Amino acid sequence: MSFTASLIKGAIDLNQRLSFSSVDPGEQQKEQLTHLLEKAKNTSFGKYYNFSGLLKSDNLLAAYQKSVPIFDYHQMDEAWWSQQQKHPDITWPGLPDYFALSSGTTGKSSKRIPITSEFIQSMRDVGTSLVKSLPNFDFPKELFDTEILMLSSSSNLNKRNGHFEGEISGINVSNFPGWYDWFYRPGQEIAAIDDWDERIARIVEEAPSWNIGAIAGIPSWVLTMLQEIVKAHDLKTIHDIWPNLTVYASGGVAYDTYRKGFDAISERPLTIIDTYLASEGFFAYTSRPDSMSMQLALSHGYFYEFVPFDQRGVDDQGNLLQNPLALDINEVELNQEYVMLVSTCSGAWRYVIGDVIRFTSLDPHEMVITGRTKFFLNVVGSQLSEEKMDAAILEVNEQLKVDVGEYAVAALQDEHSDYFHQWVAVSDGQIDENAYRLQLDKALQQANKNYQVARGKALKYIKLKVISKSTYHQYLASTKKVGGQMKTPKVMGAEKMQNFLQAIN
Template identity: 30%
Template sequence: MKFKSLLAKPFASIVSAKLRKEMHRAVEDQEAIWQELVKTGKKTEFGKDHHYDDIRNYDDFIKAVPIRDYELFKPYIEKIKEGKHNILWTGQPIYLAKTSGTTSGIKYIPISKDSISNHMDTARNALLNYMSETGRTDFADRKMIFLSGSPELERVGGIPTGRLSGIVNHHVPSYLRTNQLPSYQTNCIEDWETKLAAIVEETYHQDMSLISGIPPWMQMYFDRLIEKSGGKLIKDIFKNLEVIVYGGVNFEPYRAKLMASIGKPIATIETYPASEGFFAFQDTQEHQGLLLNTNSGIFYEFIPANEIFNENPTRISLKDVQVGVNYALIINNNAGLWGYNIGDTVKFLSTNPYRIAVTGRIKHFISAFGEHVIGEEVEYSLMKAAREEGVHITEFTVAPRVQVDGELPYHEWFVEFENAPANLADFARKVDENMRGKNIYYDDLLTGNILQPLKIRPVRRQGFIEYMKSIGKLGGQNKVPRLSNDRKLADELEAYVVR
């Protein structure tokens, strides 16, 4: 056993023991965090605007602080970008995390000196907890690759600004720097394909033990490695590869192809990071779900997903959540986000401890006919059919086809197959049956002859990659939306469909 893995073992045990204790006092920790947030918030312009001095309890807070998305936060963010202090949190943010929004254009999310530890400590805890549970610490002595954005930062209002993955790169502990790949210079390459080629060259002959990134771009990395090796599997290129860490999208649609590329079963650690905070991570290999990060400067609120667009939706704290209900996730954090709707939906798989699954995006749904289809349902329906048929899916998205000459409307699925099903019509029928079993509204619409069964449009190989490249969103943390309630994405994908 080498030096780093030797030191990691007792540290991992300490962190794991702390997490086990926090599991059982989650509600109490949330209450304490809420009180601290409001206490500090009183000193800010936002707190004065919303009468924080008059807040005595959570009900007062609900009345004083409405739910907001980024658009409604922009006036405060603009003041921060002008260099003003004490706007959303005391002082100034130490960073602005730059992220793309579908309606807001570029978003600037504040990260404070108080909130940076949420991002760094949670990532560390996810790995240490895995070490403690499995007893595997050897990978700490080998190379680890983090597929991330550029660490080069610009300044906005005097504040360092860039992608979150680039920001956290500056806070990697010194004891991991010698293990970390790719190099700083390679990480600074902006063009994704140029960067990927450089990463392959830098890492191909390394003793890699851990790979972290979002699944579609991890697959691109694997494809390039396999091509360079003349067809070797990843297990034969990186003989000591032990674990992959992922987040950002549901892993299941990518699992089969990734594991086939690796060539052997391998441990996975799911994480739930965002520019607004690191919310949850997989704390055990034995159970499904992600442990909610309840003692890290974030106070969570939850709104039943079907009420999120109501004028006065039901708004609850952690103690009142129920298993199996889809909730819109609302956060308040120690960087000054208040009643902030991050746009994700989650459901609790358990409340002892509080473990969640991410079920989709609020804006990513189809309800052109009242069917209320969400991402969790389409992913389940496609992957169940794929497993049964031995089919591997590379990427997919779904949109409604509303106006159809002479026939009923339907849901149109654009699917890129690694290996196509023997009979596409039979495969589509299985997916449709799965959807009907998963969503009663969808089933009713087909039964009532309002919709016809879904249709699958096969996308050519590399089609989604070519599309993302064409819109300037290849690589990084960019993802293809699973669902659209309009035809914009579907119409653009027409050029990539197999004729």
Template identity: 30%
Template sequence: MANKPFFNSLVNWFIKQRISQIQNFINEPINTQNGILFSQLFHAETTEYGKIHGFSSISSYQDFKNRVPITTYEDFEPYIERARKGEKDVFWPGQIRHFAKSSGTTNAKSKYIPITDDSLNDCHFKAGKDLISIYANNHPDNLLFSNKNLRLGGSAEMYEQFNTKFGDLSAILIDNLPFWVELTTVPSRKVSLMSEWESKLQAIISEVKNEDVGSLTGVPSWMMVLLQRVLKETGVGTISEIWPHLEVFFHGGISFKPYREQYREVIGKDINYYEIYNASEGFFGIQDRSDSDEMLLMLDYGIFYEFIPMDTFGKSEPNAIPLEEVQKGVNYAVVLTTNGGLWRYLIGDTVIFTSLDPFRIKISGRTKHYINAFGEELMIGNVETAITQACQASNASIGDFTGAPVFMKGNESGAHEWIFEFNKFPSDLDLFVDSFDNCLKSINSDYEAKRYNNMTLKRPIVHCAKPNLFYHWMESRGKLGGQNKVPRLSNDREYIDPLLELNQKL
């Protein structure tokens, strides 16, 4: 690109004008949120969902809270399915053309989150600009627009015969980006939207290995796979030898903590790392300071936030509270009303507020047991179904179990490691493991993607527990008794390492 320094300076000047707007919602957070709520209600009052719940006559937050129920995906799925088939004005005005395919629920392998034109423009794309704005403001000497951004996205497919598309959120975003973004981004749109991962990775490497990449955007586990492939293809020792101007990795989707040192080794120098908090349902937080991993809650993206204290979660009538009532240090389940047409939607994430002025958060986990070290979003319901099928296939039965991730190391893929205490040992342990693995792939599309060709996740590692292992472990922790439960899934190795050690001693 001609005159790169001038172009870089011009874009940085333009994009940092957004900082003053961010400061506005920092100064007026509650007014900003109330404005969004009533704007959304007005916008959707003539939809079927709006008429059912009387949006046109809601005049206060309390009215909204009393009339509109808190929903899960299962609750909302009938409305979403109608919209997927092309029906208009179901829960958002007009026809919704895109749906983000996400990991499954208890009832379905995958779920489909509506992506409206409003959410694309006022949430997802706006957040992408804000991410750059915040980074440029924090690092005035950046050279982002003198070099290329390497993005790693998914594929897009058409849904049956209806005129609606579904695919990974990243693919939907790439498919709808303005043309000028292509000038500063690699790989090309065509390669970015390829669906077969092995061919796609090779195509990406071919396009990017000779580019001057200055920034990375993607999920840490998948990006690491790509970087390892680039090193193997080029035969060099570190990524900085290929891309000497690489300065930042914008990452999200899973915890970065286990990957930080591995990135330092692979890249070969210190760069900046900025976390983003986004999901198919919207874009919620951006790390706004380089010296802290807290994220600024973004309040003007067309999303109205409510929070349920986790000590009351699961009760028949959970008490959600608005932003103005939250407290620091309390673990909250997140409830969203979005410009994607979701109303009081329980996303399944939990957060803790680390600051109330401005409102900053850290992701604390999920409302259910899960493993999400690589973006697989493996829920306890998935695991219990797979165990049942594996036991049937191998004529086994299980008492207790727990599972945890094995994080990537060097060129090694990650894995899930399990300890099963069998009441009846399998007739064939390999058959049990393969049945368990194949069932997880069949009911969880994200797990299936990560297991593809062992690139991110290898075959599960399974240990057979010695008799009464879990009893002895719970006893050693002072946790015997009916009210204490064995942790089934963990996103770290806090439980499995002591169990493996104890199993060696018994």
């Protein structure tokens, strides 16, 4: 262990011992909202919704909610953000230096989300808070003398209308200070390669010269990269080449369905730190061991509201009601699902990200993502969340001793207008499609009463097709969904599933 590693770990330990907060979460959030409104009161958005007047009100949150409507991306972009690409002081002071091209799984075209200098700093601040929590994990000191491999999208950004555009991970990498080169891999040169396959090939080539202790990125693509390294260098496990690999910071999609794949190429279990990092912000991170729950970042430039994902907030299709109930951080309850709204230092106001979350702790506020509002399969009242579907896939994997890590599902209608669920499972193993289909249907009925009722009425049957990983990746490449931060779809609309089936057939 180097002297530098001792200093780094000692500084983190000392910082944690000296850092504490007795501020009420509600007060923290009120401070964030006040700061955001004060900062943006002279923008076009701030003037239109009278931020100056809101700041004088006795009940700031009630006044804010009464004055400012809830926005989805299309509403925000059409009315405000499209102008912010050309003119200053629209939803946030000045002109954004960057726009993030969202790599989400919904929508046909990329979304352009403004990224301000304050926003980039907020993401760094949340990252710093994550680092300060590392002593909770009791990592060996040697870890702090290793390098971190971040599998991002390309940092080679495009210039457009006076600003730069790219995916949020590429924007973050392009803003790394020079001293990050001490420990950041694959380094700026490789990170700037646009072509995904070429970038992975260079990582595989350089891998033996690195001392990787931590990896960050979306599970599907990180696993693919690690498998390529193991194969290319004829290794038994990834620890043969990186013996100090200890930590994996996951994010973007749920990790659990990929766990078996990671275990298969690892000599020993990795410590998994989950992160909630989106184009709209870095909202939460795992702060303690033996948990996949994430602590919400309450004092980092974000103000949150929570709409109950039930009759108080959404309709039967998961769409927000006209005037839904919106709660603050002190009003949320354990094990209740919520649609999260954010107001941020990039000029997003009461913005629907599209994620559904559930609190697992209120002291501190820790949560898990249970799915997307558009990923709840509820065409015939089945009310299946991504969380429930992941759990069923894992249960059937265990029962049949197979490995399905990725899948897609949609509600379709047959020639008799009867509804059925079409599943596509991704695996390189030998799977009996009929046995898997029956077990999956049984697992979902046992775990979800709404699904069980639907199967007795409008949802007549389910179908399953198993495809290889290479076939799936070829399909993703054809839809331009290949890359370090691309989220692959789990729940599809009927048209998209039909196109998917046609492509893989």
